[in-house]
Amino acid sequence: MSQSLRATPEEVIRRRIEALALRRKVARFFGLCAIVVVLLEVLFRCYIGVMVVERDDMKPFLVTGDIALYDRRNNEWNMGDVVVLEKDGHQHVGRIVARQGDIVDLRDGMLWIDGARVVEEEIYYDSKAEGKMRFPLAVGDGEYLVLGDHRDDCVDGREYGLVEKDCFRGKILAVFRNCR
Numbered sequence: 001m002s003q004s005l006r007a008t009p010e011e012v013i014r015r016r017i018e019a020l021a022l023r024r025k026v027a028r029f030f031g032l033c034a035i036v037v038v039l040l041e042v043l044f045r046c047y048i049g050v051m052v053v054e055r056d057d058m059k060p061f062l063v064t065g066d067i068a069l070y071d072r073r074n075n076e077w078n079m080g081d082v083v084v085l086e087k088d089g090h091q092h093v094g095r096i097v098a099r100q101g102d103i104v105d106l107r108d109g110m111l112w113i114d115g116a117r118v119v120e121e122e123i124y125y126d127s128k129a130e131g132k133m134r135f136p137l138a139v140g141d142g143e144y145l146v147l148g149d150h151r152d153d154c155v156d157g158r159e160y161g162l163v164e165k166d167c168f169r170g171k172i173l174a175v176f177r178n179c180r
Helices: 009-047
Strands: 048-052 067-071 082-087 090-099 103-107 110-113 143-147 168-176
Touching: 009 048, 048 168, 067 082, 090 110
Parallel strands: none
Antiparallel strands: 048 067, 067 168, 082 090, 082 168, 090 143, 103 110
16 A cells, blocks of 8 residues: 555656646746836836826716826926826815916916917816906916816815926826726
8 A cells, every 4th residue: 555655756757747837837927027017117107197086176087086197208298188286285186278388367267378269179167267367367487377177166276376397297098987
């Protein structure tokens, strides 16, 4: 009976080869996982920003709890861009509505640029001239006016003022909806 429990030399060699192959597969898997983690770290640190929306300032485009991805590399800012910015130590999301040289007014619940009414199809709320800013106003060199889409109840450029280019953190690329 003791002879039947003993493995032949060929069986021992085969088991050791199988164990070595398994160790190599596990090491290769964890090596690939480490590479993926490093690549994701570089991607999200240098190129892509992630933020959880904390207020309904951009409702209905963004609502509380949505996750927004933004492009950190962007250096060109255009009218209508939805951007992430940092002002007075707080992160905000808003839409660029005016840039240097523009004369901006908020009257009759509408946005006016250089004396012409701006048709904003994505805005469902009145644009009131409330907050710290006084309208009409001239946007200076290198400055932008950023407003939220939910104009009745948001913290935007009417509160924190005009935004310099270096305050922008990125342009919104994608939104993952909060499913609550």
